[in-house]
Amino acid sequence: MYGGSPRRFARVLKVDPINPEAGPIRIAAEYIRRGEIVAFPTETVYGLGADATNGEAVRRIFEAKGRPMDNPVIVHIATMEQLGTVASVVDRRALTLADVYWPGPLTVIFPKSEYVAAEATAYLDTVAVRMPAHPVALSLIMTSRRPIAAPSANLSGRPSPTTAEHVIEDLGDRVPLVLDGGPTAFGVESTVVNLATDPPTILRPGPITVDELAGVLGEVKVAEAKPEGGEGRPLSPGLKYAHYAPRAPLILVLGSPNGMPDRVLALARREIAKGSRVGVIATEETKYRYPKEWKVISVGTRFNPYSIAHNLYSTLRAFDPAEVDVIISEGFEEKGILLTVMNRLRKAASEICEPS
Numbered sequence: 571m572y573g574g575s576p577r578r579f580a581r582v583l584k585v586d587p588i589n590p591e592a593g594p595i596r597i598a599a600e601y602i603r604r605g606e607i608v609a610f611p612t613e614t615v616y617g618l619g620a621d622a623t624n625g626e627a628v629r630r631i632f633e634a635k636g637r638p639m640d641n642p643v644i645v646h647i648a649t650m651e652q653l654g655t656v657a658s659v660v661d662r663r664a665l666t667l668a669d670v671y672w673p674g675p676l677t678v679i680f681p682k683s684e685y686v687a688a689e690a691t692a693y694l695d696t697v698a699v700r701m702p703a704h705p706v707a708l709s710l711i712m713t714s715r716r717p718i719a720a721p722s723a724n725l726s727g728r729p730s731p732t733t734a735e736h737v738i739e740d741l742g743d744r745v746p747l748v749l750d751g752g753p754t755a756f757g758v759e760s761t762v763v764n765l766a767t768d769p770p771t772i773l774r775p776g777p778i779t780v781d782e783l784a785g786v787l788g789e790v791k792v793a794e795a796k797p798e799g800g801e802g803r804p805l806s807p808g809l810k811y812a813h814y815a816p817r818a819p820l821i822l823v824l825g826s827p828n829g830m831p832d833r834v835l836a837l838a839r840r841e842i843a844k845g846s847r848v849g850v851i852a853t854e855e856t857k858y859r860y861p862k863e864w865k866v867i868s869v870g871t872r873f874n875p876y877s878i879a880h881n882l883y884s885t886l887r888a889f890d891p892a893e894v895d896v897i898i899s900e901g902f903e904e905k906g907i908l909l910t911v912m913n914r915l916r917k918a919a920s921e922i923c924e925p926s
C-alpha cells in the first residue's frame with residue numbers, strides 16, 4: 571500500500587515510447603522531484619524509480635516492492651556529465667564501455683559519490699550505474715534533473731515486468747504513478763559488470779553478452795550464480811535472493827535440444843501420475859510435440875534467441891495457479907543471450923533436471 575491508508579490505485583499515463591509527449595513526462599518528473607515513486611519503461615524491463623539523491627524517496631521503492639534493504643538498486647543517468655555526479659572515480663575502461671554500450675542495457679559498478687543517497691546503494695561504497703536506451707526513461711531523468719534509482723518494478727521475488735500491465739498486477743495499489751510505454755524490447759534486465767576485479771566480473775548476465783564484453787575488455791569472468799560458502803558478502807547482493815518465480819513451482823529441464831521434448835514429456839507424465847496438472851514452456855519448434863489438452867506456451871523461436879528473452883517473463887506470469895500445479899520448462903544452450911535466459915530460469919526453478 572502506498573503511503574499507508576486509505577488504499578489508492580495507481581494513476582496510469584500512456585506515453586509514446588519513441589517520442590514521449592511532454593505532458594506525462596512533466597507530471598512524472600514532478601512526482602520524482604516531490605520524492606514520490608514512479609514506474610517507467612526502459613529497454614530491458616520496467617523500473618520503479620525515485621530521486622536517487624533523496625533517501626526517504628528511495629526507501630519508498632523498497633517498501634513498495636517488499637525488497638530487502640540490503641540489496642542495492644541501479645542509479646539511472648541520462649548524460650555523461652551526470653555520471654561524474656554519482657561516481658567518485660571514473661576510469662578509462664569504464665569510459666570505453668560507456669562509449670560502446672551507453673545508452674544501453676549495461677550497468678557498471680563505480681565508487682559512489684556523496685550525492686547518491688546511502689539507501690540506494692544499501693550503504694555500500696559503490697554504486698551501480700546505467701544510462702538506459704529508452705526515450706521515456708531518458709526524458710524522465712532529464713526533466714526531473716535527478717539521477718533516478720530504480721530496481722525492476724515487480725514485487726520482490728516475482729518475474730520482472732515487461733509491460734505496464736505486469737507492473738499494475740504486482741504494484742497497482744502500491745505506486746502512485748505508472749508511465750505506460752508499451753512492452754519493453756529486450757525483456758531481461760541489464761548486464762551488470764564490476765571493473766574493480768582483474769579480470770572484470772559479470773555480476774549478472776544480461777542483453778550485452780559475455781563475448782561482447784570480452785571484445786571490449788579482453789578477458790572477463792562470470793560470477794557464480796550461487797556464491798559458494800558462507801564467508802564474506804556475496805559479490806552482488808542480489809545473487810542471494812530467490813528471483814523471477816512464477817506462481818506454480820517450476821522444473822527446468824537441461825540437455826541438448828534434440829532430446830528435449832522427449833525428456834519434458836517423460837517428466838510431465840511422472841507429474842501427471844502424481845495427480846498434478848502440468849504446464850509446459852515450449853518453443854515454436856517443439857510446441858506440437860505436446861498433447862493439446864495440456865497448457866503449453868511457446869516462449870519464442872530457437873532461431874531467434876532474443877525472442878525467447880523478450881517473452882520469458884510474460885510466459886512465466888501467464889501460468890495461472892488455478893490451472894496448473896507445476897510448470898516444466900525446456901532448457902536452452904547456455905550461450906549468448908540464452909545464457910541470460912538460463913540464468914533467470916535457474917533462479918526461478920525449484921527443481922533442475924539434469925540429462926540422465
Ligand code: TXA
Nearest residue numbers: 614616617642643696697698721722759760806807808
Ligand atoms: O535492466 C535493469 O537493470 C533494470 C532496469 C529497471 O534498469 N533494473 C534492475 O534493477 O534490474 P535491480 O535492482 O532489480 O537489479 C540490480 C542488480 C542487483 O542484482 C543488485 O544486487 C546489483 O544490481 N547491484 C546494485 N548495486 C550494486 C553494487 N553497488 N555492487 C554490486 N551489485 C550491485
Ligand code: MG
Nearest residue numbers: 721722730759
Ligand atoms: Mg529485480
